[in-house]
Amino acid sequence: MTMRRLVQTADETRALGAALGRSAAPGDVLWLHGELGAGKTEMTKGIAAGLDCREAVSSPSFALIHEYLTCRLPLYHVDLYRLEGAAVLDLGLEDYLEGLGVTVVEWGERLPADFFTDGIDVTLTFVDDDDARRITLAPRGPAGTRWLEECHE
Numbered sequence: 001m002t003m004r005r006l007v008q009t010a011d012e013t014r015a016l017g018a019a020l021g022r023s024a025a026p027g028d029v030l031w032l033h034g035e036l037g038a039g040k041t042e043m044t045k046g047i048a049a050g051l052d053c054r055e056a057v058s059s060p061s062f063a064l065i066h067e068y069l070t071c072r073l074p075l076y077h078v079d080l081y082r083l084e085g086a087a088v089l090d091l092g093l094e095d096y097l098e099g100l101g102v103t104v105v106e107w108g109e110r111l112p113a114d115f116f117t118d119g120i121d122v123t124l125t126f127v128d129d130d131d132a133r134r135i136t137l138a139p140r141g142p143a144g145t146r147w148l149e150e151c152h153e
Ligand SMILES: Nc1ncnc2c1ncn2[C@@H]1O[C@H](COP(=O)(O)OP(=O)(O)OP(=O)(O)O)[C@@H](O)[C@H]1O
Pocket: 007, 008, 009, 010, 011, 013, 014, 034, 035, 036, 037, 038, 039, 040, 041, 042, 043, 059, 081, 106, 130, 131, 132, 133
């Protein structure tokens, strides 16, 4: 089951993220794909809101991983943009992916596709020059399927 949305504003992207945050279960993983500025971090802000996080989410580009621990479930926000080649394999990402929090990965395509075979792949693409984005959500495995089925805006 693939879900497709056409959103017109950053608020709408965050609202979709919030719906995912509300329906997230321990161990869920979201793989975010899209060009620079497509809205991956905006969507992560929505997920944090849907998880009732009290901290503000910022871009983790420099830290690689931000942990938000004031939420309904721990939220791990990972950004692999700056990593190349084998460095992504040495991060210890498995500990997050197999843990009981919710892991959101920007630029997950830096990892081999079979590194982790569950979660939801979310792709954001620009539409024209304005704020519109096409958003596609596709489960990678059973946990992703459950998450998407229970996600209601
Ligand atoms: N529909 C939309 N959805 C998301 N963001 C939007 C939308 N329309 C405009 N924006 C704006 O686009 C920018 C998206 O930035 P964001 O940091 O989320 O991108 P990103 O995909 O995480 O980029 P990067 O690869 O650099 O991390 C924000 O400034 C946001 O306000």
